[in-house]
Amino acid sequence: MYADGMVEMAFACLAGTEAEARHARLLAQSLRVFGGSLADSPMMALIPMGVVLTPALEAEMLAGQVSAVPFALPAPLSSVPLAQRAAGAALAEDEVYAKAELLVWLDSDTLILREPLGLRIAPEARIGCRPVDLRLIGSPW
Numbered sequence: 001m002y003a004d005g006m007v008e009m010a011f012a013c014l015a016g017t018e019a020e021a022r023h024a025r026l027l028a029q030s031l032r033v034f035g036g037s038l039a040d041s042p043m044m045a046l047i048p049m050g051v052v053l054t055p056a057l058e059a060e061m062l063a064g065q066v067s068a069v070p071f072a073l074p075a076p077l078s079s080v081p082l083a084q085r086a087a088g089a090a091l092a093e094d095e096v097y098a099k100a101e102l103l104v105w106l107d108s109d110t111l112i113l114r115e116p117l118g119l120r121i122a123p124e125a126r127i128g129c130r131p132v133d134l135r136l137i138g139s140p141w
Contacts, residue, residue: 009038009119010100012092013108014085015045021053021061021068023108028064036115044069044095045108046088069095 011031015021024045032039043065047053049072053061061068071091077083089105096103104119121128 007041007100009102009104009116010042010044010092010096011104011106012044012046012089012096013106013110014088015047015051015068015108016084017051018053018057020108021045021047021051021057024066025057025061025064027106027108027110027112028061028066030112031116032064034112034114036117038116040065042096042100043067044092046071046092048073048084048088 011027013020013024013027015024024043028043028045031041031043035041044067045061047068047070049070053068058068069091071088073084073087077087089103092105093103102119102121104116119128
């Protein structure tokens with residue numbers, strides 16, 4: 001944590017189903033165990049309205065220090081592919097704006113197996129990208 005109370009990184013993911021929320025819990029657990037100096041970073045799971053989590057899963061997420069942040073997808077975007085991810089990421093940015101220098105947006109099925117220092121970006125950079133899965137979108141080169 002910096003002197004001004006901000007943290008270096010905050011982590012977030014979309015949990016659009018109960019299964020993805022379970023994945024988010026495992027992602028947070030892997031961050032806590034293998035995250036090194038970033039292990040205590042804030043972690044959020046963005047939960048679209050209508051997704052219901054069991055009380056047991058909510059308790060597990062709280063125990064793993066995962067903030068469940070509900071959000072509503074604007075109706076005009078409901079038929080747009082991947083709109084939930086974009087809307088969730090936008091809300092996550094708003095949530096961490098005054099709390100973290102950098103937001104790391106991950107898929108919920110990601111696991112952290114070593115300190116994620118490669119996610120740091122240069123101070124003058126406005127955005128960084130480290131794609132690991134190009135099968136759904138993007139080009140292979």
